[in-house]
Amino acid sequence: MDKLKPKLFSVMKNYTKEQFMKDVVAGIIVAIIALPLSIALAIASGVNPERGLYTAIIAGFFISFLGGSRIQIGGPTAAFVVIIYSIIQEYGFDGLVIATILSGIILIIMGLLRFGSLIKFIPYTITTGFTSGIAIGILAGQIKDFFGLDMGPVPSEFIEKIKVYALNIHSINLSALFIGSISIITLIFWPKITDKIPGSLIAIIVSTLLVKFLKLDVNTIGSVYGELSSDFPSFHIPAMEFKTISRLIQPAFTIAILAGIESLLSCVVSDGMIGSRHRSNMELIAQGFGNIFSGLFGGIPATGAIARTAANAKNGGRTPISGIVHSITLLLILLIFMPFAALIPMPALAAVLIIVAYNMSEWREFIELIKTSPKSDIIVLILTFLLTVVFDLVIAIEVGIVVSAFLFMKRMSEVTEVNGWKYIEDMTDEDDIQDSENIKYKKVPKNTLVYEINGPMFFGAADKFMDITANEKRNKNVVIIRMRSVPAMDATALNTLKKIYKTCKKKGIILLFSHVQEQPMQVMTKAGFTEMVGFDNFLPHTDDALLLAEEIRIKNR
Incomplete structure (x- = not known):
């Protein structure tokens, strides 16, 4: 220090x-x-x-x-x-x-x-x-x-200065x-x-x-x-x-x-x-x-x-x-x-x-x-x-x-993205299968929607998160929010997540979180959001969340 x-x-x-x-x-x-x-x-x-x-x-x-x-x-x-x-x-x-x-x-x-x-x-x-x-x-x-202009005091305002100089230019x-x-x-x-x-x-x-x-x-x-x-x-x-x-x-x-x-x-x-x-x-x-x-x-x-x-x-x-x-x-x-x-x-x-x-x-x-x-x-x-x-x-x-x-916040909101994963059955590349962090080749259960948030979650980008509930489908009863690339979040983003949770709960959808980093987790815990959602619904890895979603699918079949 x-x-x-x-x-x-x-x-x-x-x-x-x-x-x-x-x-x-x-x-x-x-x-x-x-x-x-x-x-x-x-x-x-x-x-x-x-x-x-x-x-x-x-x-x-x-x-x-x-x-x-x-x-x-x-x-x-x-x-x-x-x-x-x-x-x-x-x-x-x-x-x-x-x-x-x-x-x-x-x-x-x-x-x-x-x-x-x-x-x-x-x-x-x-x-x-x-x-x-x-x-x-x-x-x-x-x-x-x-x-050496022969004039009185110079005004402090720039435009007034120029006007006075113009009027006295003859006295050089x-x-x-x-x-x-x-x-x-x-x-x-x-x-x-x-x-x-x-x-x-x-x-x-x-x-x-x-x-x-x-x-x-x-x-x-x-x-x-x-x-x-x-x-x-x-x-x-x-x-x-x-x-x-x-x-x-x-x-x-x-x-x-x-x-x-x-x-x-x-x-x-x-x-x-x-x-x-x-x-x-x-x-x-x-x-x-x-x-x-x-x-x-x-x-x-x-x-x-x-x-x-x-x-x-x-x-x-x-x-x-x-x-x-x-x-x-x-x-x-x-x-x-x-x-x-x-x-x-x-x-x-x-x-x-x-x-x-x-x-x-x-x-x-x-x-x-x-x-x-x-x-x-x-x-x-x-x-x-x-x-x-x-x-x-x-x-x-x-x-x-x-x-x-304001311009910085606008740029940051443009950087923050919410992307949904697609259901993929065919996995043929063994190298990619071995990569536990590869998004493209993870198997998503049919009853599940997975959303990846990239970038800081703050008030300037809060409107993007609401798409998570706007895009849900009738045959889906699990939504996973992957926050591996979210370094920080603020109160506005947390309030948006609360709205998402309430909407999901009303429609009978289970909300899961994976890869939540330290700062966002502290914000959620302090506000009581982790207790509201349920501590068991916060998973350390996306694979764990996908496994739990599959168990829910089999249980409700």
Whole structure:
């Protein structure tokens, strides 16, 4: 069973000075990568730039200190941008803090209940659909700053965004477009030169210098948000009224699910890179504490960041110490260098997020799924994508999961079959006669009907079982139901079997069962169905049931 013990406490037993130095170097490099991303993601989410760093520092520390992964790096990620923006638009920043704290509590409960392994049951089509939808939402949110449009606040709804952009397209700032384009080009081509220094950092430095020395009329973080605070984040508990909590529990649950999915996916990726194995339930608990304290210290929702975690692995990080160093480094940057961040041009940050959106869009996987998947999966994929883009992530995940569940039940009901055996007298193949499980060559008495049920017996396929009594004939007084290929059954299927038994009893037909597996037998016994039918009418093998049917035929002759 998955331990509820942080990885940090396990790996420190054999920790060495050499590994400590590698972890320190990796942590500093990851902090440099996280710096522009944290600021850009905060701005895209509709909060002040400092709050992105607060999140990376506070949540990043707790996720590394308590986490179930050796090298997980926690912080703000693009997956939350759309939902954070919409929460702030409707409930303000205090509403976001409450939702973040609630999501942390939900994550801790999920970890304590050992739900870590259940996250994998969310269909790939749903995660791909909403991830691609989020990417479109992030891209749409950057148009104002990238083109320098002279307009008011950007609406949270996608369609409203497009309408407002169309009305203000005439106000494009060519200087902003120039800086944004230079940043995009730098972000695309810099990794081909070296991957030691992140392209986002180079793009921001180059664009800042261009704006400064060419005196370009371009919005910067300072001109939009004013003076940036370099103080350590203060502790703050928002007023939590029951009415507000009840309205925010739904987006909080969505944040928790997103955090769980992305963090555990990041853990799986990192496991493959360093040959480790994460503790999924402990990771959920760490994510929970990370989000609770992020909210209490003025941050935004956080989770495991796949790109930053991969960079940690590539640069020698092998223990949670590298994640803690990453948080400490960002704290030092906040306390010492934060005022300089005011010089960063807004089009450069928009360019960084446009590349982030492109990388997370998974458009190749999206197209591949459309080309190769069954129609039901394509429906879920496109539906989740469109709902994420047009409405919001909460609706998209809810509808996506419900539709997936119904389509899955439909497929399962199609798999479940009820087939009747035929009366066969001529058996000439000795090999087949010796095969005790061969259906084709079993001798069925003339007074008997045998039905084979293949697949799970559940409410989606219950109507098929009623055919058993609908097809009975006058000269038949025994019905055998063979359940060798029934792995599980539910209450609806059991209720259908009760109806079949009552119908058979009314018509003087003896009902026998053979090859009933463990789970269906437990369900029947618990409900008293085995006692109702008679324990002697449950046979271990079909041959035994056929022999008993023959005895009944001879007795009633």
